[in-house]
Amino acid sequence: MLNKNSIISLILFITGGLTSFSAEQRASVTWYLNSDAHVSAVAGPLIGNDEIHSNMEIYNYKILTGSGPGNTQRNRITGGNWPADANYVSDRYIQFEIRPRQGITFTVDSVSMYYGADGGSNMKANIDCSTDSTFLTSVVQLSPRALSSASGVVQFLTYKPNVQISDSQKFLLRIYPWYTTASTGKYACLQYVTIAGIAEGDVIVELPTVTTKSVTYISTTSAQCGGNITNDGGGEITARGICWNTNGDPTIMDNSTTDGTGVGAYTSILSNLIPGTRYYVRAYATNKAGTSYGNQVEITTLTELVAPTVTTSNVTVILAKSAKAGGNVTDWGGTDVIARGVCWNRTGNPTITDTHTVDGNGIGSFVSALIPLTPGTTYYVRAYATNSIGTGYGSVKEFTTQEQAPDVLKIVDINGSGGYTSVQAAFNDVPDNYTGRYVIYVKKGIYKEKLVLGQNKINVILQGEDRDSTILTYDDYIGKVVGSDTLSSGQKCASVDIEPTDFTAIDITFENTATQAQAVALLANSDRQSYYNCNMLGFQDTYYLWGSRGTQRVYNKNCHIRGSVDFIYGRGIAVFDSCIIHENRQGGTLTAASTEVNSRFGFVFLNCNIIADSIGFNGTPITYFYLGRPWQNAPRTVFINCNEPAQLSPAGWLSWNVNPALYAEYNCSGPGSNYTNRVPWSTQLSDSAASEYTIENIFSRYSISPAYESNWLPTVPENLPTSVLTDPVDVPKTFSISQNFPNPFNPSTKFTVSVPGKLKVEIKIYDLLGRKVCTLWNGDMTPGNHILEWNSLSDDGTRATSGVYYLQMEADGYFDVKKIMLIK
Structure with missing residues (x-):
C-alpha cells in the first residue's frame, strides 16, 4: 500500500519534476554579498555564476551606513596597497555573470546594487557591462563618470542597460574600483547586486532549491525556523514555508505554514506544539513543477518553561x-x-x-x-x-584584583636636566596596564617627535611646564612620501597618537605645522581621555577623534583648537568646554563629524569662544566660514552658549556627504549668532532639549548602544607628584636666540630666546633690503627660556611674501641674527 510520501515520489518520478510552458516573465539573479561570493537567489530561467575578482580580493564583511540588511562586502586591491590612479585599470575589477537557460531570450532592463567606500573618501569606481567576456566589444558604460562615495557610506544604485541576450550569450557586469592616492586600508563595498529583466521562450520549470534553517527559540508549544530558496527552478514560487510532524519526512499535507512567495530567505513559526514532544521539520517551496523540500531537522519541545x-x-x-x-x-x-x-x-x-x-x-x-x-x-x-x-x-x-601601584613621576627635558630628553622615550617606558598614575612632566621646549602612546599604557598623565612653551610638534601630512611609504590616513600622519584609555593631558601643545594637505596634530583613539588647558594647533584635520576600536568619550576643557578645514573630526563623543575654537582659513569648516548611528551625542561645544583671523594663513582675508559639514554615518554637532563671530556664514552649516542626524545651536551670542538664514536642515534646540546636554548625560554609559562599561565623569587630577615643581628654574648663563623651527616655514615659525636676567630685549624681523617688517618683542623679559612665534604678518597686518628674512635680537650689548626663509 502506498503512503502519501510514496504517491508524491511516484508523481515526481513520472513527470521528472518538470513542466514546460511558453511565457514572458520577470527574472533575476541576486548576490547578497553578506558573507560569501556565491549566487544567493535565482528567480526565473537564468543561470548565475559566483562573483569573480581580478586583481581584487574580499577583505571582510561589515555593517555600513545606508546599506541593505546585514553585512556589506569590503573589497580591496590584491595585497591591500592601492596605487595613485587617475582612471580605472582594465584588469582590476569585480565581475558578476548570468546567462539564460536553453531556449530563452533575456532582456536585461535593470542592474542594481548597494555600492560605497570605507576607510577613505578618495575611492572611485566605474561600472560597465558587456556580452563580450573580454570587454573589448559591446561595452555599455553604466557609469560614464567615475562614482565617488563618502567613507563608511553605502548608496543604492540602479541602471537600465536594455541589453538582450540569447541562450548562447552571457551578460557580464564589472565594477572597476580605483583610488586617487597611494593608500592602504581602503575598501570598495558591495551588497545586494541584482541583474534583472524579461525572459521569453519555452520555459522548462524544475523543482525549486530550498534549504531548512536551524530551529531556534524552542519553547513548550512553539519554535522558530524557516528556509532559504536559492533557485526557483525557472518558475515563480507560489508558496513557501515549513512543515512538520512526529513521524519524519514531513510534507505540506502535515502541519505547515505559508510564509509568502518568491526566492530568498524567510522565517516561520511552529505553533500549537505539544510540550516534551519530538518533531521533524523541513522547509518547502512550490512552483509549477511541484513542491520540493529542504533538509530535515529534528527538535524536542520543552516540557516546561525554565530559567535561561x-x-x-x-x-x-x-x-x-x-x-x-x-x-x-x-x-x-x-x-x-x-x-x-x-x-x-x-x-x-x-x-x-x-x-x-x-x-x-x-x-x-x-x-x-x-x-x-x-x-x-x-x-x-x-x-x-x-x-x-x-x-x-x-x-x-x-x-x-591587583594592589594599587604607587604614583610615578618621570621628567622630560630637551636640555638634559630630566630623566629623558625625548617624550617618545618616556612613552616607551610606561609599563602596560599600570594600576597607579604615571605622570610624565615635560619641561619647556620644542619637541619635534612623531609620538605614539600605546594602547595598553593606561593611566598616563602628560603635563607640560607651560602650555604655550611646551610644544609637541611634527610636520607629516597625507600624501607625504616617507621612505617607501606614502602616508595615506590621519592615523599615519598624526604628530601625536594617543591610544590608551584613562589618559589626561594638562598644559601642553600638540601641533602639526604642515599646510600641504590633511595633517593631524592630535589623534585621540580610546575612551575616557581628558585634555585640560591644551593647544591643538594645525590646519586641515588638526584634531582627530578616531575611535577605531569603538566610539570614545573625550573631554576638552579650556583648550585652544586651531585649524582651517574639518579641524575637529571623527566619530567620537566629545565635549569642548569653555574652549577657543580658532578658524585660520577663508571658507573653512570647524567640524566634520561622523557620529555613529547608535550614539545619542556627537560633538558638543559648551560655552566656547569661536574666533577667526582677519587674514588666513594663506594670505586670503577671512570673510566667512562654517560651523561644520557632515562627513560620515549620522553626524551630530551642537553649539550651546557659544560666542559666534561676524565671519560665521549666515547659513551656519555646509552640506557634504550625508544628511546629519542633528546640527543645532542653542542660546549662542555674538554678531554671527543670528540664525534667521541658517540652512533648513539645522535647528535651534528647545530649552528642554538643551537641558539634556550635561556632562553626566553626555558621558553616561547609556549615551551609546550597546552601553559603555561604566559612566564617566572627568575630573582634574589632584595631589600629583610635585617634586618637579620645586626644582630650581634653569636660568641661562648667557643670552642666545635659537635657529627658528621649522625652517623653511609657512605660515608660522617658532624660536627660543634665552635670557640670563630681567633685561630689556628687542627682537625684530627684517627683509633682504634691511627694511623692518615687524617687531616681535620690545620690552623687559624675565630670566629663562622663552618661545616666540612669527606668523608671517608685518606690523601693518599684511602677510609677508615668500623669501629670505633676518631675525635679529638685541639685549644689553648682545646682538645676534638668524636667517629664516618663508615659502608659500
Whole structure:
C-alpha cells in the first residue's frame, strides 16, 4: 500500500519534476554579498555564476551606513596597497555573470546594487557591462563618470542597460574600483547586486532549491525556523514555508505554514506544539513543477518553561579597580531573556541582589566590565540571564584584583636636566596596564617627535611646564612620501597618537605645522581621555577623534583648537568646554563629524569662544566660514552658549556627504549668532532639549548602544607628584636666540630666546633690503627660556611674501641674527 510520501515520489518520478510552458516573465539573479561570493537567489530561467575578482580580493564583511540588511562586502586591491590612479585599470575589477537557460531570450532592463567606500573618501569606481567576456566589444558604460562615495557610506544604485541576450550569450557586469592616492586600508563595498529583466521562450520549470534553517527559540508549544530558496527552478514560487510532524519526512499535507512567495530567505513559526514532544521539520517551496523540500531537522519541545541557561566566561584584564568578564546565553528557557550580565561579591555564589551589570538581552555572548573594584581584594563573579520564569546563573569564577601601584613621576627635558630628553622615550617606558598614575612632566621646549602612546599604557598623565612653551610638534601630512611609504590616513600622519584609555593631558601643545594637505596634530583613539588647558594647533584635520576600536568619550576643557578645514573630526563623543575654537582659513569648516548611528551625542561645544583671523594663513582675508559639514554615518554637532563671530556664514552649516542626524545651536551670542538664514536642515534646540546636554548625560554609559562599561565623569587630577615643581628654574648663563623651527616655514615659525636676567630685549624681523617688517618683542623679559612665534604678518597686518628674512635680537650689548626663509 502506498503512503502519501510514496504517491508524491511516484508523481515526481513520472513527470521528472518538470513542466514546460511558453511565457514572458520577470527574472533575476541576486548576490547578497553578506558573507560569501556565491549566487544567493535565482528567480526565473537564468543561470548565475559566483562573483569573480581580478586583481581584487574580499577583505571582510561589515555593517555600513545606508546599506541593505546585514553585512556589506569590503573589497580591496590584491595585497591591500592601492596605487595613485587617475582612471580605472582594465584588469582590476569585480565581475558578476548570468546567462539564460536553453531556449530563452533575456532582456536585461535593470542592474542594481548597494555600492560605497570605507576607510577613505578618495575611492572611485566605474561600472560597465558587456556580452563580450573580454570587454573589448559591446561595452555599455553604466557609469560614464567615475562614482565617488563618502567613507563608511553605502548608496543604492540602479541602471537600465536594455541589453538582450540569447541562450548562447552571457551578460557580464564589472565594477572597476580605483583610488586617487597611494593608500592602504581602503575598501570598495558591495551588497545586494541584482541583474534583472524579461525572459521569453519555452520555459522548462524544475523543482525549486530550498534549504531548512536551524530551529531556534524552542519553547513548550512553539519554535522558530524557516528556509532559504536559492533557485526557483525557472518558475515563480507560489508558496513557501515549513512543515512538520512526529513521524519524519514531513510534507505540506502535515502541519505547515505559508510564509509568502518568491526566492530568498524567510522565517516561520511552529505553533500549537505539544510540550516534551519530538518533531521533524523541513522547509518547502512550490512552483509549477511541484513542491520540493529542504533538509530535515529534528527538535524536542520543552516540557516546561525554565530559567535561561548561561555560561560564565573567564575573568580578564584584572587591574586594581576593574576587570572584564561576561557570558553566553545558550538557551532562552522558552521565553524571552529580558536581562543578562554578571554579578559579583566578596563572599561567594553572587546573585543579582549583589553588585551586577545589565548588558543587553536575548541569547548570545556578551562582555561585562566589573567596576569599581577595591585593590588587592578577592571577588567571586558569575554570569546571569533572566526571563519571566526566573534567573539562571553560570559557574562562579574567582579572581583577585591587583594592589594599587604607587604614583610615578618621570621628567622630560630637551636640555638634559630630566630623566629623558625625548617624550617618545618616556612613552616607551610606561609599563602596560599600570594600576597607579604615571605622570610624565615635560619641561619647556620644542619637541619635534612623531609620538605614539600605546594602547595598553593606561593611566598616563602628560603635563607640560607651560602650555604655550611646551610644544609637541611634527610636520607629516597625507600624501607625504616617507621612505617607501606614502602616508595615506590621519592615523599615519598624526604628530601625536594617543591610544590608551584613562589618559589626561594638562598644559601642553600638540601641533602639526604642515599646510600641504590633511595633517593631524592630535589623534585621540580610546575612551575616557581628558585634555585640560591644551593647544591643538594645525590646519586641515588638526584634531582627530578616531575611535577605531569603538566610539570614545573625550573631554576638552579650556583648550585652544586651531585649524582651517574639518579641524575637529571623527566619530567620537566629545565635549569642548569653555574652549577657543580658532578658524585660520577663508571658507573653512570647524567640524566634520561622523557620529555613529547608535550614539545619542556627537560633538558638543559648551560655552566656547569661536574666533577667526582677519587674514588666513594663506594670505586670503577671512570673510566667512562654517560651523561644520557632515562627513560620515549620522553626524551630530551642537553649539550651546557659544560666542559666534561676524565671519560665521549666515547659513551656519555646509552640506557634504550625508544628511546629519542633528546640527543645532542653542542660546549662542555674538554678531554671527543670528540664525534667521541658517540652512533648513539645522535647528535651534528647545530649552528642554538643551537641558539634556550635561556632562553626566553626555558621558553616561547609556549615551551609546550597546552601553559603555561604566559612566564617566572627568575630573582634574589632584595631589600629583610635585617634586618637579620645586626644582630650581634653569636660568641661562648667557643670552642666545635659537635657529627658528621649522625652517623653511609657512605660515608660522617658532624660536627660543634665552635670557640670563630681567633685561630689556628687542627682537625684530627684517627683509633682504634691511627694511623692518615687524617687531616681535620690545620690552623687559624675565630670566629663562622663552618661545616666540612669527606668523608671517608685518606690523601693518599684511602677510609677508615668500623669501629670505633676518631675525635679529638685541639685549644689553648682545646682538645676534638668524636667517629664516618663508615659502608659500
